[in-house]
Amino acid sequence: MKLVKIMGSVTSTIKDDTLKGFKLLMVQTVGTDLDHAGEYFIAADTIGLGEGELALIVTGSTAKHTETTRGKNIDAAIVAKVDKVNLEK
Amino acid sequence: MKLVKIMGSVTSTIKDDTLKGFKLLMVQTVGTDLDHAGEYFIAADTIGLGEGELALIVTGSTAKHTETTRGKNIDAAIVAKVDKVNLEK
Amino acid sequence: MKLVKIMGSVTSTIKDDTLKGFKLLMVQTVGTDLDHAGEYFIAADTIGLGEGELALIVTGSTAKHTETTRGKNIDAAIVAKVDKVNLEK
Amino acid sequence: MKLVKIMGSVTSTIKDDTLKGFKLLMVQTVGTDLDHAGEYFIAADTIGLGEGELALIVTGSTAKHTETTRGKNIDAAIVAKVDKVNLEK
Amino acid sequence: MKLVKIMGSVTSTIKDDTLKGFKLLMVQTVGTDLDHAGEYFIAADTIGLGEGELALIVTGSTAKHTETTRGKNIDAAIVAKVDKVNLEK
Numbered sequence: 364m365k366l367v368k369i370m371g372s373v374t375s376t377i378k379d380d381t382l383k384g385f386k387l388l389m390v391q392t393v394g395t396d397l398d399h400a401g402e403y404f405i406a407a408d409t410i411g412l413g414e415g416e417l418a419l420i421v422t423g424s425t426a427k428h429t430e431t432t433r434g435k436n437i438d439a440a441i442v443a444k445v446d447k448v449n450l451e452k
Numbered sequence: 453m454k455l456v457k458i459m460g461s462v463t464s465t466i467k468d469d470t471l472k473g474f475k476l477l478m479v480q481t482v483g484t485d486l487d488h489a490g491e492y493f494i495a496a497d498t499i500g501l502g503e504g505e506l507a508l509i510v511t512g513s514t515a516k517h518t519e520t521t522r523g524k525n526i527d528a529a530i531v532a533k534v535d536k537v538n539l540e541k
Numbered sequence: 542m543k544l545v546k547i548m549g550s551v552t553s554t555i556k557d558d559t560l561k562g563f564k565l566l567m568v569q570t571v572g573t574d575l576d577h578a579g580e581y582f583i584a585a586d587t588i589g590l591g592e593g594e595l596a597l598i599v600t601g602s603t604a605k606h607t608e609t610t611r612g613k614n615i616d617a618a619i620v621a622k623v624d625k626v627n628l629e630k
Numbered sequence: 631m632k633l634v635k636i637m638g639s640v641t642s643t644i645k646d647d648t649l650k651g652f653k654l655l656m657v658q659t660v661g662t663d664l665d666h667a668g669e670y671f672i673a674a675d676t677i678g679l680g681e682g683e684l685a686l687i688v689t690g691s692t693a694k695h696t697e698t699t700r701g702k703n704i705d706a707a708i709v710a711k712v713d714k715v716n717l718e719k
Numbered sequence: 720m721k722l723v724k725i726m727g728s729v730t731s732t733i734k735d736d737t738l739k740g741f742k743l744l745m746v747q748t749v750g751t752d753l754d755h756a757g758e759y760f761i762a763a764d765t766i767g768l769g770e771g772e773l774a775l776i777v778t779g780s781t782a783k784h785t786e787t788t789r790g791k792n793i794d795a796a797i798v799a800k801v802d803k804v805n806l807e808k
Contacts, residue, residue: 364583364617365566366551370484371457371539375508377499378532379518389455389484389537394581395548395567403483405453405508410555414540419553419565419583423470424513424602425616429557436513436531439453442614443556448567450549451592459662460717462633466677467710468696476686476698478633478662478715483702494631494686504716511712513691518719527692542761542795544729544745572759573726573745588733596739597731597743597761602780603794620792621734626745628727630771637751638806640722642775644766645799646785654775656751656804658724670750672720672775681807691780703798705721705781 364419366405366445368393369412373405381435382407384388388412388441395450406439407432453508453527454493455534456500457482470524477501477530479509484539495528496521506534542597543582544623546571547590551583559613566590566619568598573628584617585610595623631686632671633712635660636679640672648702655679655708657687662717673706674699684712720776721760722801723772724749725768729761737791744797746776751806755801763788773801 367390375387386408392401397417406420409431420439426432426440456479464476475497481490486506495509498520507530515521515529545568549555553565564586570579575595584598596619604610604618634657637686642654653675659668664684673687676698693699693707723746731743748757753773763778765787774797775795782788782796 364565364615366581366583371537373508373534374536374538375532375534378508379498380549381518382532385583387453387532389539391484392581395569399627403455403481405455409557419551421614423616425573426603426606426616427514427517428605428612429559434517435520436510436529437453438510438512441487443553443560443565445551445553448549450567451550460715462686462712463711463714463716464710466713467686468676469694471710476631476710478717480662491631492659495631516692516695523687523695525696526631527688527690542793544759544761552757570759573747586734597729597734598793599794601794603783603792606783606790607737607792618792621731621738621743623729623731625730626727627730629747638804640775640801641803641805642799642801645775646765648785649799654720654799658751661777664759670722670748672722694781694784701784702720703777703781703785705777705779 364421365392367418367420369414369416371414379436404439406441407437408441410441410444412444414416419443419445453510454481456480456507456509458505460503479511492512493528495530496526497530499533501533507529508532508534542599545569545596545598547592547594550590557614561622582617584619585615586619588619588622590622597621597623631688632659634658634685634687636681636683638681646703671706673708674704676710677708677711679711686710686712720777723747723774723776724781725770725772727770735792737765753804760795762797763793764797766797766800775799775801
């Protein structure tokens with residue numbers, strides 16, 4: 364899984380039928396300082412998160428196997444809200 | 453999914469039989485400013501988009517599961533036209 | 542597989558049901574000097590490792606096929622504790 | 631798919647049985663100028679291409695699904711010869 | 720496939736049951752000069768190679784489909800020993 368911060372969302376009218384009903388969030392990987400900006404993904408929200416929150420995403424074929432994304436044409440899905448990152452000092 | 457801008461297309465006469473009939477678009481990932489040029493993909497168009505438009509692509513095995521790409525030898529497919537990107541100020 | 546060092550862990554209350562019960566470790570790829578910091582992953586621990594230890598992770602669909610992760614929505618899993626890296630001088 | 635240029639080939643005597651009979655080409659991703667050198671792959675040729683030609687490759691599990699590569703232990707395969715790249719001025 | 724050089728190996732006592740019996744080699748991608756050091760992988764050896772030799776690896780789900788790795792929790796496997804790289808002058 365990748366640790367990401369929710370940056371925003373995208374709005375789409377014309378899209379694959381299986382994407383309908385999903386909130387599509389723009390997420391960005393973060394480093395150990397939780398601030399460093401890395402790679403972007405557009406991920407299907409399966410939990411109900413807002414901007415600025417930390418989350419875990421799964422990518423690839425795994426993203427099509429959560430309860431709400433099963434069989435959908437999705438390759439990135441949020442699977443957890445992250446409360447705390449515990450790093451050794 | 454990745455947020456991309458349509459940059460052009462490729463023309464191919466000799467190709468895998470399952471690719472016939474698809475418009476193959478050259479797409480490039482964009483950053484939060486929607487301008488920064490990132491990684492390139494050649495993606496099968498399943499929607500009918502033109503150059504300069506923003507879209508979402510799926511990559512990997514997911515690209516073989518849309519209604520029009522099922523079972524085709526495709527590893528990148530456009531699945532949505534993006535109307536608007538909403539980023540927190 | 543990727544050679545990683547355990548850097549810490551993440552705590553999550555709201556998450557996909559299939560992730561419950563797994564310790565989610567923050568791991569970072571290391572170079573030949575075993576110190577150079579590379580890419581981050583959040584990986585499900587299937588062995589019981591602590592911070593600072595070296596491990597191997599599998600990523601992608603393979604991560605859903607270990608005895609404890611079968612069918613879980615996981616795309617990175619620890620599959621071995623590394624005792625020693627043997628590099629030619 | 632990725633847009634690549636054929637750079638050469640590799641010769642291998644000892645190899646997985648399912649790789650026998652395939653010409654294994656060294657290909658390199660190109661940028662919009664069709665010259666910029668990017669990432670390398672060794673791809674199974676399914677078309678019959680020569681050095682300097684432009685092609686499309688599929689990577690990952692998709693590469694095991696063309697007519698000639700079905701069930702073979704291949705994760706990169708050439709699926710099209712590219713005649714022309716059409717980029718907006 | 721990726722063209723790699725064998726750099727060493729890793730020793731592991733505590734590991735996933737399906738990894739037992741495999742020699743786990745540290746391999747590094749090489750560039751056209753066959754010297755440039757790129758990305759690292761730990762790959763299951765299915766051929767019997769030693770340090771300094773050139774090889775091809777498959778990654779992702781393909782690595783679980785060779786005769787010896789079928790159904791094993793492996794995402795990188797050596798599938799060929801490379802005798803010669805033929806690059807256009």
